[in-house]
Amino acid sequence: MRPAPIYLDHAATTPARAEVLEAMLPWFTTKFGNPSSSHRLGREARAAYDEARERIAACLGAHADEIVFTSGGTESDNLAILGPWSVRRAAGRDAVVTVPTEHKAVLEVAHHVAQAGGTERLVPVDAAGRVRMELLDAALDDRVAVCAVMWINNETGVIQDVPAITALAKARGALVHTDAVQAFGKLPIDVRTLPIDTLALSGHKIGGPKGIGALFLRRGTPYAPLFHGGAQDRGRRPGTENVACAIGLAVAAERTLAEREQEWTRLEALRDTLQRAILARVPDAVIHSGDAARAPHILNLSVPGTDSESLLLALDLAGVCASGGSACQSGSVGASHVLAAMGVPRDLAAGALRLSLGSLTTDADVARVADVFPTLVEKARRLAGAGAF
Numbered sequence: 001m002r003p004a005p006i007y008l009d010h011a012a013t014t015p016a017r018a019e020v021l022e023a024m025l026p027w028f029t030t031k032f033g034n035p036s037s038s039h040r041l042g043r044e045a046r047a048a049y050d051e052a053r054e055r056i057a058a059c060l061g062a063h064a065d066e067i068v069f070t071s072g073g074t075e076s077d078n079l080a081i082l083g084p085w086s087v088r089r090a091a092g093r094d095a096v097v098t099v100p101t102e103h104k105a106v107l108e109v110a111h112h113v114a115q116a117g118g119t120e121r122l123v124p125v126d127a128a129g130r131v132r133m134e135l136l137d138a139a140l141d142d143r144v145a146v147c148a149v150m151w152i153n154n155e156t157g158v159i160q161d162v163p164a165i166t167a168l169a170k171a172r173g174a175l176v177h178t179d180a181v182q183a184f185g186k187l188p189i190d191v192r193t194l195p196i197d198t199l200a201l202s203g204h205k206i207g208g209p210k211g212i213g214a215l216f217l218r219r220g221t222p223y224a225p226l227f228h229g230g231a232q233d234r235g236r237r238p239g240t241e242n243v244a245c246a247i248g249l250a251v252a253a254e255r256t257l258a259e260r261e262q263e264w265t266r267l268e269a270l271r272d273t274l275q276r277a278i279l280a281r282v283p284d285a286v287i288h289s290g291d292a293a294r295a296p297h298i299l300n301l302s303v304p305g306t307d308s309e310s311l312l313l314a315l316d317l318a319g320v321c322a323s324g325g326s327a328c329q330s331g332s333v334g335a336s337h338v339l340a341a342m343g344v345p346r347d348l349a350a351g352a353l354r355l356s357l358g359s360l361t362t363d364a365d366v367a368r369v370a371d372v373f374p375t376l377v378e379k380a381r382r383l384a385g386a387g388a389f
């Protein structure tokens with residue numbers, strides 16, 4: 001029998017937990033009602049949907065009416081920036097400030113804002129990928145509608161100082177958004193003590209289903225919906241409610257939080273073992289954001305003389321699933337925009353490999369990858385040298 005693949009791509013997606021699936025199933029079959037229907041099936045679905053919203057709110061320290069269900073992290077980022085921007089631009093605040101290491105769901109929204117007649121400001125990051133606070137300070141004038149900085153970077157794992165960024169940007173009258181898709185379940189998040197305005201979550205990064213996410217939208221935040229056509233979610237995001245997935249998201253969020261500290265410690269030990277083993281066997285490997293505060297589940301490295309495609313092919317042949325930069329980038333050519341913004345030289349960035357750990361990762365997985373890594377690098381160097389790509 002072929003052994004199961006070793007999955008080191010948890011930053012791209014995670015398997016749904018068994019409890020999540022189990023909680024969701026009846027809402028596709030016997031309990032299929034539309035929450036907007038007034039009959040018993042509708043009322044039952046409405047009650048379950050509202051309860052899921054309350055449970056997610058509780059995970060963040062938010063009020064239930066501050067949670068908007070969306071189709072995922074990408075949509076939450078879009079709504080969080082464009083919803084407030086489209087209101088505030090009329091009052092002369094037409095700029096969106098962000099950093100070049102953001103997920104495309106933020107970066108391309110900022111580009112869109114510029115194309116739609118607003119202003120986009122990208123604040124440079126340091127060599128580890130952290131926003132340069134003195135430059136952020138300079139970018140935050142009275143034209144800024146929204147400042148968006150991702151909490152944990154999905155390619156490098158680097159942690160931004162979101163509390164400090166929030167304090168600075170709020171003092172300048174900007175609204176503050178954070179993409180917390182990778183941070184939820186890793187860092188403690190409590191919107192009662194962190195005065196952030198909006199925050200994005202995604203189900204499939206935390207053991208929930210794909211196609212569901214949440215937007216925390218603080219009470220009183222100026223906001224215009226992007227979609228029209230219904231009063232669902234108080235008109236902030238119309239469309240028939242995805243009851244099953246909302247419940248799945250609530251269960252995934254609660255379970256993830258319950259294991260947060262223990263999982264951090266476990267993954268950090270695994271990541272450190274893997275990093276040490278790789279550096280011992282391939283001493284010229286370069287760890288990205290290695291000296292910065294990093295989340296424990298992401299290890300991003302480059303091996304000189306290889307390229308990402310060759311490494312990934314060699315890993316895949318050995319039964320290891322990993323990625324170059326972000327999943328979204330794997331299909332496209334060109335080095336990571338995140339590493340480029342950190343000033344990583346092009347040839348090194350072209351060899352980047354992201355190993356991301358999570359619920360499936362075991363000691364045995366890490367030991368196996370460490371064992372095969374030198375051979376894989378040799379193979380990848382031959383492939384790269386032969387110009388296979």
Ligand SMILES: *Cc1c(COP(=O)(O)O)cnc(C)c1O
Nearest residue numbers: 072073074103154179181182202
């Ligand atoms: C995966 C991811 C997203 C996109 O979330 P989807 O639910 O897949 O749309 C956004 N931001 C970060 C940091 C991510 O890792």
